Amino acid sequence: MKISGVKWFVVDGGARPWTFVKVETDDGVVGWGDCTEWDAWPGVVAMIDHLAPLVIGRDPQDTERIWFDLAAYNVRHKGGLAWKAMAGIDSALWDIKGKVLGAPVWQLLGGKVRDRLRLYWSHCGSFRNRAAEKLNRPAVRTTDDLRRLSEEVLEKGYTAIKTNMMRLEDLPDPGFSKASGTGGDALPATLKNAVGVVSTFRDALGPDVGIALDIALRFKLGGAIDIARVLEPYNLMWLETETFDPGALRTIRESTRTRICTGESLFGLDGYKPFLERYAQDVIMPDFAWNGITMGRKVCDLALAYDTLVAPHNCHSPICTLVSANVMAACSNFMILEIDEDDAPWRDDLMTHPFTIDNGHLVVPDRPGLGSDLIERELEKHAIDQ
Numbered sequence: 001m002k003i004s005g006v007k008w009f010v011v012d013g014g015a016r017p018w019t020f021v022k023v024e025t026d027d028g029v030v031g032w033g034d035c036t037e038w039d040a041w042p043g044v045v046a047m048i049d050h051l052a053p054l055v056i057g058r059d060p061q062d063t064e065r066i067w068f069d070l071a072a073y074n075v076r077h078k079g080g081l082a083w084k085a086m087a088g089i090d091s092a093l094w095d096i097k098g099k100v101l102g103a104p105v106w107q108l109l110g111g112k113v114r115d116r117l118r119l120y121w122s123h124c125g126s127f128r129n130r131a132a133e134k135l136n137r138p139a140v141r142t143t144d145d146l147r148r149l150s151e152e153v154l155e156k157g158y159t160a161i162k163t164n165m166m167r168l169e170d171l172p173d174p175g176f177s178k179a180s181g182t183g184g185d186a187l188p189a190t191l192k193n194a195v196g197v198v199s200t201f202r203d204a205l206g207p208d209v210g211i212a213l214d215i216a217l218r219f220k221l222g223g224a225i226d227i228a229r230v231l232e233p234y235n236l237m238w239l240e241t242e243t244f245d246p247g248a249l250r251t252i253r254e255s256t257r258t259r260i261c262t263g264e265s266l267f268g269l270d271g272y273k274p275f276l277e278r279y280a281q282d283v284i285m286p287d288f289a290w291n292g293i294t295m296g297r298k299v300c301d302l303a304l305a306y307d308t309l310v311a312p313h314n315c316h317s318p319i320c321t322l323v324s325a326n327v328m329a330a331c332s333n334f335m336i337l338e339i340d341e342d343d344a345p346w347r348d349d350l351m352t353h354p355f356t357i358d359n360g361h362l363v364v365p366d367r368p369g370l371g372s373d374l375i376e377r378e379l380e381k382h383a384i385d386q
């Protein structure tokens with residue numbers, strides 16, 4: 001059995017484009033992967049085309065060997081677009097392997113340690129704040145809208161959410177822009193916005209629902225500490241803050257009783273190792289659309305060696321959700337999985353076998369491979385023009 005082709009599809013995902021990889025074989029078995037990189041997809045698909053000749057003609061079941069060959073080829077630009085393309089191809093190869101062996105991917109990773117995965121509703125409020133029309137959801141413009149949304153969270157059975165600072169009519173502007181690479185301090189208005197959003201959710205959701213706030217890479221050490229401290233009364237599930245300096249993150253963690261989660265922008269074992277060695281965070285958040293199943297699983301096992309929980313970064317396509325579900329079904333140190341409940345209304349139309357969300361939990365799929373194929377004519381309906 002040989003790989004005969006590698007294709008990609010860029011599809012409108014509502015709040016961001018989805019980037020899919022399809023690997024074809026001379027036996028007719030195909031596999032699907034996700035390497036969504038939001039706005040940088042043109043670079044990722046160029047890299048997929050660049051790497052395709054290196055895998056065509058090889059045995060698709062050689063997942064370990066192909067991963068490390070591609071990693072060696074890309075050694076001088078590790079991570080970034082190269083690893084994202086590698087991750088999409090890698091997940092597709094695992095999908096093929098599962099289909100060939102008649103087993104779900106989780107079975108190939110050691111077997112299931114759970115049947116259901118606890119989910120948190122990600123971008124809760126923030127997607128409706130900036131993309132409500134596209135997502136066909138009620139707009140969020142005020143803290144009262146967040147209260148109404150909280151009722152929906154509870155009705156749907158979610159036990160946790162993640163939100164962001166956002167522009168609301170009755171709160172100070174948080175004072176940063178997505179494109180800004182400067183700043184990093186938390187101004188008084190920023191802190192008031194964070195407290196306004198989080199306290200509204202805490203009040204409306206009650207004391208037992210997990211609330212996470214994602215501040216990404218926006219704040220440097222002092223700013224992140226101020227945000228973590230000001231949110232201590234609200235007992236966050238975690239504050240999600242990113243830095244490439246594990247010493248800085250450890251300092252943040254030691255400065256507050258708010259839990260710290262990090263890692264969505266890290267790649268591979270050597271990316272996570274200095275953070276785990278320093279116990280710089282409470283929870284790590286590897287992205288399997290950017291580390292693949294082969295390397296993603298190794299990162300989870302490294303975290304286990306440091307007694308650390310894993311909550312995968314999963315804000316991409318439904319294939320990424322299936323990838324995350326298969327890996328997490330087989331990992332003992334799973335904590336919780338991200339899901340965008342406010343997703344593109346056509347998400348399930350793309351899938352031959354949409355996954356099941358039941359009362360805030362994802363039911364681990366039992367089908368061979370990842371659990372679903374994609375329907376190409378549906379992808380074409382939502383294709384993004386190049």
Ligand SMILES: [Mg+2]
Nearest residue numbers: 214216240264
């Ligand atoms: Mg994040």
